[in-house]
Amino acid sequence: MCTTCGCGSETAHVEGRKITAGEHWHQHADGRWHRHHHGDSEDGHGHGDRRSGYIASLLSTPRPRHEGTVPHVIEVEQALLAKNDAIATGNRKRLAERGIFALNLVSSPGSGKTSLLVRTIEGWRSGTPIEVIEGDQQTSRDADRVRAAGARAVQINTGKGCHLDAQMVATALEQLSPAEGSLLLIENVGNLVCPAAFDLGEAHKVVILSVTEGEDKPLKYPDMFHAADLLVLSKIDLLSYVDFDPATALEYARRVQPEIEMIPLSSKTGEGFDAWLEWLELGVQRASARLEDTIAALQRRIRALERELAGRVTSA
Amino acid sequence: MRWRSPRACARSSRASPVEPQALEFCFDATMRGSLAEGARLEIMTTPGEAWCMPCGKTVALARIGEACPECGSYQLQVSRGEAMRVTEIEIC
Numbered sequence: 001m002c003t004t005c006g007c008g009s010e011t012a013h014v015e016g017r018k019i020t021a022g023e024h025w026h027q028h029a030d031g032r033w034h035r036h037h038h039g040d041s042e043d044g045h046g047h048g049d050r051r052s053g054y055i056a057s058l059l060s061t062p063r064p065r066h067e068g069t070v071p072h073v074i075e076v077e078q079a080l081l082a083k084n085d086a087i088a089t090g091n092r093k094r095l096a097e098r099g100i101f102a103l104n105l106v107s108s109p110g111s112g113k114t115s116l117l118v119r120t121i122e123g124w125r126s127g128t129p130i131e132v133i134e135g136d137q138q139t140s141r142d143a144d145r146v147r148a149a150g151a152r153a154v155q156i157n158t159g160k161g162c163h164l165d166a167q168m169v170a171t172a173l174e175q176l177s178p179a180e181g182s183l184l185l186i187e188n189v190g191n192l193v194c195p196a197a198f199d200l201g202e203a204h205k206v207v208i209l210s211v212t213e214g215e216d217k218p219l220k221y222p223d224m225f226h227a228a229d230l231l232v233l234s235k236i237d238l239l240s241y242v243d244f245d246p247a248t249a250l251e252y253a254r255r256v257q258p259e260i261e262m263i264p265l266s267s268k269t270g271e272g273f274d275a276w277l278e279w280l281e282l283g284v285q286r287a288s289a290r291l292e293d294t295i296a297a298l299q300r301r302i303r304a305l306e307r308e309l310a311g312r313v314t315s316a
Numbered sequence: 317m318r319w320r321s322p323r324a325c326a327r328s329s330r331a332s333p334v335e336p337q338a339l340e341f342c343f344d345a346t347m348r349g350s351l352a353e354g355a356r357l358e359i360m361t362t363p364g365e366a367w368c369m370p371c372g373k374t375v376a377l378a379r380i381g382e383a384c385p386e387c388g389s390y391q392l393q394v395s396r397g398e399a400m401r402v403t404e405i406e407i408c
Contacts, residue, residue, distance in 0.1 A: 002338075003333070003334040003335070003338070003339060003400065004333055004334065004335050004338060005335065005338055006335075006338035006339070006341055006342045071323075071406050071407070072406065072407050073404050073405075073406045074404060074405050074406070074407070075403070075404045076402045076403060076404055076405055077401060077402070077403055077404075078401060078402050079399045079400070079401050079402075080326065080334060080339075080399065080400040080401065080402060081399065081400075193333075196333050197333040197334065218381075219381055222379070222380040222381035223333040223380060226380045226381075226394075254390060255381055255383075255390040256380050256381045256390075258369070258390060258391045258392065258393070
């Protein structure tokens with residue numbers, strides 16, 4: 001459930017299949033089958049129980065006391081999105097282990113996210129593959145466009161949900177199985193509010209703002225710009241037709257995220273793409289370099305352990 | 317066996333992306349038909365805090381996008397109040 005607008009994600013699908021990760025079926029001694037989530041406690045098996053969501057799972061954890069007992073306070077101190085954050089941490093670890101540079105592309109609908117992806121795939125000169133996870137409420141139109149441009153893609157349909165969450169991405173990653181050292185672009189649902197709160201395990205959130213939207217969007221939708229590390233200013237070929245000042249947009253974005261950088265570009269004319277592709281290339285190189293460092297460190301550790309083992313065998 | 321007026325407490329600030337009203341609305345709907353039907357959700361609002369780079373100290377932050385109340389700069393790093401936390405649950 002979305003903590004911002006309250007919409008549900010129970011209707012989410014990856015490539016047309018319902019998301020059931022974290023859920024399993026088992027058989028009771030009386031022969032009945034039922035399913036539950038791994039996060040559920042044994043007490044909270046809840047046959048026919050309609051509880052769902054994080055708070056409900058917390059409430060199901062302790063065994064309720066009989067009436068007449070004194071109130072019993074259990075300290076929890078957990079972030080409301082702790083479950084999502086834990087799955088996102090798992091995604092981030094899996095991506096790092098394969099040296100994959102993952103980006104979460106967020107914006108309002110119609111800002112040009114898919115056009116940006118298509119031109120990026122067409123203009124990508126690096127030898128490393130690009131893979132795409134597409135998030136939309138319905139249809140596989142965006143994944144089809146991305147595949148036609150030459151990249152592997154998996155479509156997530158969020159159904160009644162307004163954003164991608166870490167579990168949806170974990171399921172999509174299993175299906176996509178991105179190549180080692182690749183660039184993974186996750187196109188979130190067009191929504192400038194809710195996706196800000198959900199970590200997917202990406203290296204950076206990249207927010208796309210088109211010049212037709214108005215330069216004050218960072219002030220009107222601060223959470224999203226606050227969560228992003230890069231602002232891609234899209235549709236700059238239309239700058240001469242609209243009253244939009246890129247410097248003001250960047251100034252407003254830096255009010256909510258002082259470190260944010262901006263790359264202005266046009267997916268129609270290709271202007272500004274050199275800087276964007278260079279930024280992506282640098283990220284891919286860094287992710288691969290980190291993986292090589294990790295492997296080198298593990299190999300050093302193996303050699304050290306082998307020496308230690310050899311010493312013990314000799315002395316024994 | 318039923319819980320008598322159980323209670324769940326959460327702490328939030330206006331710097332958090334969580335909307336308390338949406339959470340309250342969904343909390344009631346989710347608890348309906350469960351052991352915790354009728355549970356109360358109490359949300360405590362705490363002030364947000366940020367590190368102001370020009371001032372070199374922690375200042376109060378009402379919401380993201382607002383300037384430092386002392387120097388007017390926007391060079392702020394949010395240090396507290398970005399997430400809503402479930403603090404405790406009470407059962408009977």
